[in-house]
Each structure stands twice: as structure tokens, then as C-alpha cells.
Amino acid sequence: MKVYISGPITNNPNYKECFAMAEAELKVKGHTVFNPTIFDEMEGLDYEEYMTLDMCMLSMCDAIYMLNGWRNSCGSNREYGYALARDYKILEE
Numbered sequence: 001m002k003v004y005i006s007g008p009i010t011n012n013p014n015y016k017e018c019f020a021m022a023e024a025e026l027k028v029k030g031h032t033v034f035n036p037t038i039f040d041e042m043e044g045l046d047y048e049e050y051m052t053l054d055m056c057m058l059s060m061c062d063a064i065y066m067l068n069g070w071r072n073s074c075g076s077n078r079e080y081g082y083a084l085a086r087d088y089k090i091l092e093e
Helices: 015-028 036-041 047-058 074-085
Strands: 002-006 032-034 063-066 089-092
Touching (some): 002 015, 002 074, 015 032
């Protein structure tokens, strides 16, 4: 299954570690993992441009994995709504 990781990034100094741990856990279970933190190295993008990339990545998946704290993240809520509307499998940490 292709799984997109969603969770709080803004104002979360440990987000890379959280996403990396989730990615490793999902890969061990045999999933193909889409981790949006790969876009961190791209410079000059604003928040909405990052969200556009994230949503494009999410559109290629079958499921979304919601990290702890996602309900407090505007971006994660947008991703959750997208996944819910498309009847994706929703997994939670």
C-alpha cells in the first residue's frame, strides 16, 4: 500500500525525527512511503507551494498515516479532508 505521512511540521522542532521514525515503521510493514519532508531542501517556496507539493504526493497514495498532534495542524487537517473525501484508508499513530 502507498502511504502518505501527515503530521505537524510548523512550530514542531522535532518533526523530521517523527516523520523519519514513522517512515521506517511503515516500510518495515511493507508499505511504499511518501514522506513530505523530502521537500525541505527546496528553497524559496512559501507555505501554499509546499502544500501544493504535499497534496500532489498525497494524490498518488492509497492511505494516509496521521502522526500524533495532527489535529492541531492546519496542513494535516487539509490532508485528512482530502483523504477522507477520496475514501483512503486512514491510519493513526
